[in-house]
Amino acid sequence: MAQRTAVIGVGQTYHKAKREDVSIAGLVREAAVRALEDAQMDWSDIDAVVIGKAPDMFEGVVMPELYLAPALGAVGKPMIRVHTAGSVGGSTALVAAHLVSSGTHERVLTVAFEKQSDSDAMWALSIPQPFSAPLLAGAGGYFAPIIRAYMRRSGAPDHIGILVAVKDRKQALKNPYAHLHIEDISFEMVRDSIMLWDPVRYLETCPSSDGAAAMVLASESVADSASASYPPAWIHGMAMRSEPTMFAGRDQVNPRAARECAADVYDQAGITEPRREIDVAEVYVPFSWYEPMWLESLGFAAEGEGWKLTDSGATALDGGDIPWNCSGGVLSTNPIGASGMLRFLEAAMQVRGQAGDHQVETVRRALGQAYGGGSQFFAMWVLGADKP
Amino acid sequence: MAAAGGGRPVRPVAVVSFAQSKMMRREELRNDVEVLQPVIVDVFEKIGLSKDDMGFVCSGSCDYLVGAPFSFVQALDAVGAWPPMRESHVEMDGAFALYEAWTQLQEDDIDTALVFSFGRSSISELGRVLTLQLDPYYMAPLWPDPVALAALQARALIDAGTYGEADFAEVAARSRRDARNNPNAQVTGDKTAQELLGDDYVVAPLRRHALPPITDGATAIILAAGDRARDLCERPAWITGMDHRIETHALGARDLTISPTTRRAAVGAGLLPGGGEGSGTGGVSDDGVSVDVAELHAPFAPQELILRDALGLGDAVVVNPSGGALAANGVMVAGLVRIGEAASRIMDATAQTALAHATSGPCLQQNLVCALAAEPAGGRR
Numbered sequence: 001m002a003q004r005t006a007v008i009g010v011g012q013t014y015h016k017a018k019r020e021d022v023s024i025a026g027l028v029r030e031a032a033v034r035a036l037e038d039a040q041m042d043w044s045d046i047d048a049v050v051i052g053k054a055p056d057m058f059e060g061v062v063m064p065e066l067y068l069a070p071a072l073g074a075v076g077k078p079m080i081r082v083h084t085a086g087s088v089g090g091s092t093a094l095v096a097a098h099l100v101s102s103g104t105h106e107r108v109l110t111v112a113f114e115k116q117s118d119s120d121a122m123w124a125l126s127i128p129q130p131f132s133a134p135l136l137a138g139a140g141g142y143f144a145p146i147i148r149a150y151m152r153r154s155g156a157p158d159h160i161g162i163l164v165a166v167k168d169r170k171q172a173l174k175n176p177y178a179h180l181h182i183e184d185i186s187f188e189m190v191r192d193s194i195m196l197w198d199p200v201r202y203l204e205t206c207p208s209s210d211g212a213a214a215m216v217l218a219s220e221s222v223a224d225s226a227s228a229s230y231p232p233a234w235i236h237g238m239a240m241r242s243e244p245t246m247f248a249g250r251d252q253v254n255p256r257a258a259r260e261c262a263a264d265v266y267d268q269a270g271i272t273e274p275r276r277e278i279d280v281a282e283v284y285v286p287f288s289w290y291e292p293m294w295l296e297s298l299g300f301a302a303e304g305e306g307w308k309l310t311d312s313g314a315t316a317l318d319g320g321d322i323p324w325n326c327s328g329g330v331l332s333t334n335p336i337g338a339s340g341m342l343r344f345l346e347a348a349m350q351v352r353g354q355a356g357d358h359q360v361e362t363v364r365r366a367l368g369q370a371y372g373g374g375s376q377f378f379a380m381w382v383l384g385a386d387k388p
Numbered sequence: 389m390a391a392a393g394g395g396r397p398v399r400p401v402a403v404v405s406f407a408q409s410k411m412m413r414r415e416e417l418r419n420d421v422e423v424l425q426p427v428i429v430d431v432f433e434k435i436g437l438s439k440d441d442m443g444f445v446c447s448g449s450c451d452y453l454v455g456a457p458f459s460f461v462q463a464l465d466a467v468g469a470w471p472p473m474r475e476s477h478v479e480m481d482g483a484f485a486l487y488e489a490w491t492q493l494q495e496d497d498i499d500t501a502l503v504f505s506f507g508r509s510s511i512s513e514l515g516r517v518l519t520l521q522l523d524p525y526y527m528a529p530l531w532p533d534p535v536a537l538a539a540l541q542a543r544a545l546i547d548a549g550t551y552g553e554a555d556f557a558e559v560a561a562r563s564r565r566d567a568r569n570n571p572n573a574q575v576t577g578d579k580t581a582q583e584l585l586g587d588d589y590v591v592a593p594l595r596r597h598a599l600p601p602i603t604d605g606a607t608a609i610i611l612a613a614g615d616r617a618r619d620l621c622e623r624p625a626w627i628t629g630m631d632h633r634i635e636t637h638a639l640g641a642r643d644l645t646i647s648p649t650t651r652r653a654a655v656g657a658g659l660l661p662g663g664g665e666g667s668g669t670g671g672v673s674d675d676g677v678s679v680d681v682a683e684l685h686a687p688f689a690p691q692e693l694i695l696r697d698a699l700g701l702g703d704a705v706v707v708n709p710s711g712g713a714l715a716a717n718g719v720m721v722a723g724l725v726r727i728g729e730a731a732s733r734i735m736d737a738t739a740q741t742a743l744a745h746a747t748s749g750p751c752l753q754q755n756l757v758c759a760l761a762a763e764p765a766g767g768r769r
Contacts, residue, residue: 002495023525055457056479061528062452062520063479066749070636076652079634079754080488083451083479085458091476095488102494103398118524124457242445242475244464257472373461377475 002101004387006223006232007348009039009216015179015333018117019210024059025071028113031212031338032072035109038354039216040227043073046216047105052082052092052112053337054372057124059115072111084240086139086284086372088112089213089340090379093368094238096217097381101235106219112341113212121208121336140205140287142374144197147289150253151199154292156307158199161288163310165190165204165331168285171317172328174357179209179333204288204331211335213342220387230352236365236388237268238381245374252375258297261378262369266299269365269382274299278382280323280350280360281367282343286330291315295324298369317358326350326358340370344381351383400764401493402617402624403735406728407431408607411574411716414510415604420449420459424466424506424606431502431608435620439468442610443498445475446489448482448505450720452517463506474498481505482607482724483685483746483756489611490630499616506606507720514602514719521749523637535599537750538688539591541644546593548645551693553593557581559689560597560714567711574716575601598689600717607718607725625731625742628765631656632756637749644751647698653757654699658765659743676700679759680739683726685746687713694752695745709733723747727758734762 011034013019019027028051036042049072051065061067065081068074084091089112096110122138150156169185172178182189185203193203223232241261244250262274271277283298285291295306295315300322309315315324325331327346330339347368349355365384371377407430415423432438439445445467451459460477469475478485482505489501515533522528545551561581567573587595610620617624633649633656635642654660659677677699684707686692692712701707710729713722723746730744740762748754 002497055451056520057451057457059524060520061524062450062517063748064524066521066634066753067523067637069634069753070638074634075636076633076649078632080484081479082476083460084477085461095476098488098492098495102491104491104494127456129454129456240474240476241472242464242469243472244469245461247470255472260472373458376461376464 003103004220004234005097005100006218006234007215007383008218008223008226008228008232009035009041010345010348011035011038011214012177012342012345013211014177015209015211015335017179017208017210019115024064024115024118025068027115027210028068028111028212029071031214032109032111035214035216038229040229041216046073046077046107046109048078048099048108049074050080050082050092050096050099050108050110052088052341053114054086054088055124057119058121058336059118072109084372084377086336087340087370087377087379088372089338089342090344090368090370091240093215093341093344094240094379094381097235097238100217100219106222108217109214110217111212111214112338114335114337115210116208116335117210140197140200143287144200146252146375147199147287150289150293153253154304154307156292160292160307160310161199161204162187162190164285164288164291167316168325168329168331171326171358172332175327178328179207180328200287206286206330206334209333209335211333211338213338213345215345215348230354231385233348233351233383234387236382236384237265239264241378243376245376253293254297254303255375257376258371258378261380262298265380265382271382275322278322278365278367279363280326282327282329282346283324284330284340284343284370285325286334288331291324294369317360323360326355326360340379343370344368347383351385399494399613400626401490401611401613402626403609403727403731403760404612404617404621404624405431405434405610406732407434408572408725408728409605410572411603411605411718413574413602415508420454420506420508421462421466423508423604424463424504427606427608428466428504431610435610437610439473439502442500442502443474444489444492444501445473446477446485446501446503448478448480448485448720448724449507450479452520453507453509453512453719455512481720481746481748483727484632486609486724486727487630487632487756490627493611493613499613501611502608503611503724504606504608505720505724507718508604509602509719510604534750535591535594537639539594541751542593542690544644545690545693550645551690553585554581555693556598556689557584559692560584563708563711563714566709567715570710570715572716573711574603575714576711594688600687600713603716603718605716605718605721607721607728609724609728621735623735623737623762625734625760626764627758628761629656629658629759630757632754634754637753639751645694647694647752647755650695650698650745650755650757653755657757657759659757659759676702677743679705679741679743681706681709681730681733682743683708683710683712683730683745685713685723685726687717689714691752723756730760734760
């Protein structure tokens with residue numbers, strides 16, 4: 001039987017295009033120190049460290065956890081390095097959570113990061129491979145045709161993506177850690193920004209960020225006796241799912257792995273109506289149109305209806321009944337390897353009531369989700385204020 | 389309060405199937421997926437299961453070997469990840485993927501897991517790739533490659549007066565002799581240590597025979613819990629404990645002649661008495677590990693001697709009957725192969741107990757120890 005597991009500490013860096021003031025070690029340590037302080041713990045309290053990041057080529061360091069072990073207080077302890085493409089921040093949290101829920105560890109520090117300014121993610125994603133179609137334009141070029149397929153299928157009007165871009169940037173203004181703070185963000189500003197990969201405009205895509213996220217996960221006995229600044233956020237359900245990148249007939253708009261991952265998590269958490277039973281969600285939306293798409297995959301709306309929720313304002317922190325990405329989301333902060341963990345971490349902050357200006361009132365349950373690869377790797381968890 | 393980590397399993401989990409490719413200097417015609425796919429087929433066929441029977445799948449690989457991001461993504465095609473599966477990946481040797489799978493199997497919701505790893509070291513300049521593992525600000529710019537760092541470690545052993553070049557040659561001669569009985573080995577031979585000492589130095593004091601080969605290959609293991617393991621395999625190799633520990637990256641802050649984390653991991657795996665709390669302090673007792681067989685992941689010959697001493701292995705322990713990493717050293721693969729080889733000695737009834745070790749990083753920086761036995765911990769349940 002899985003042991004009850006909770007988040008008892010969170011920490012993140014101030015995210016920027018270039019964190020030239022810190023090394024990679026300094027970056028991850030900044031997030032880890034904040035998580036330990038939040039948990040009211042010391043390095044010596046930690047049993048194991050689980051670290052994740054996206055491809056090593058993003059910084060040019062092979063298996064950087066070897067070099068980062070002392071900076072994260074891991075010397076003499078177990079250390080695991082996870083890499084599952086863009087979902088990695090979420091998967092890393094889940095691997096750490098399983099160390100606790102399996103009963104093998106009591107207190108696990110999990111960290112995810114990317115220091116994109118040390119290298120060039122676009123280049124790293126576009127290295128030509130023999131006998132493979134080149135991905136010359138990076139992630140945006142890959143996902144734009146999938147978004148067009150969604151628009152055609154659902155009949156969604158053109159302005160939906162712009163609404164998401166404006167909403168998430170407005171919400172980022174309430175999050176001091178967010179990378180983008182565009183004070184005068186407006187519909188017109190997004191609409192008039194340059195088209196990068198039709199239909200994705202410049203302001204409908206995520207930035208490149210340097211940043212890190214960290215959490216302390218703990219067993220029930222540790223969480224019950226913790227002196228942390230905020231109450232524990234209990235894991236009510238967690239799951240990962242993967243499927244191949246491409247084959248004839250694969251639904252890349254609404255992938256089966258995404259739906260099955262959600263179904264597994266909801267089953268564990270006893271959720272049958274996500275929109276009603278989940279108070280707030282942090283979902284991986286690197287391109288604006290992925291909000292309506294994931295609203296459907298995650299069961300908040302029927303297929304083809306997700307854009308209507310967005311259009312009605314239901315997903316806004318200000319006045320919506322199911323606020324999505326109150327932190328500003330990936331559209332406002334994108335240290336790739338950490339972007340997934342930030343979703344999981346922000347869900348914990350909402351449950352614990354520590355989200356400050358972007359806090360949703362009375363959160364009982366929150367969802368964190370991340371995806372990666374060619375919409376093929378999925379990681380999710382649902383956290384709750386009550387013990388499961 | 390420190391490290392409860394690793395430790396002994398609550399739920400008995402066993403290796404029930406193991407497969408590997410023929411390890412070779414260069415896979416001329418096959419890509420990663422093509423090397424891996426027959427291994428996956430083999431590991432399933434041995435016990436009559438398929439991917440759909442797996443509760444969890446976990447793999448290990450390194451993007452930089454093929455010079456592409458997301459090298460593990462295409463590996464899904466070798467498994468056939470449809471319908472979607474519960475899956476994860478570590479950028480580590482497959483032995484660490486097995487650790488992750490073993491922890492997940494401690495929870496009751498799954499009974500089986502597939503673990504695999506793969507890597508073609510031949511298509512990159514391996515020395516340069518592994519140099520990029522080093523601290524990017526202070527060490528990597530000096531470009532000390534893995535052979536140079538292993539030579540520093542060997543020199544430290546010689547300076548300490550514990551071992552010399554003849555001892556390194558003995559390890560290599562024995563490994564090559566034993567590898568003659570391993571159909572998947574890459575380097576075999578029957579030269580004596582004396583003859584091997586005629587090799588040229590690559591980086592003094594390391595001669596050619598003290599270095600691992602560059603290897604392309606893949607391997608896979610299936611784990612099963614409790615009664616499922618007994619149903620699938622006549623003699624499952626039960627994991628009675630597993631632990632892993634990392635040391636500091638700063639080589640100047642380490643005593644390179646010892647491996648305290650290997651010993652600490654052996655304590656965590658239940659192979660040595662505990663008592664030593666805290667950060668990687670070795671020598672928790674003078675006891676030695678008592679097993680029938682030990683498969684040690686020692687890419688360089690002197691490292692086997694360090695590991696033997698760390699574990700206190702006596703002469704009665706058969707070390708690396710497969711030929712070890714000196715006979716084939718697939719990067720990201722060789723550690724998981726050690727677990728597979730050690731488990732095979734139990735499954736084929738040549739051993740009742742075994743130890744498998746895997747390492748990562750320069751000069752044995754990170755070490756994993758897996759304890760295996762013909763009976764689960766605490767006897768038959």
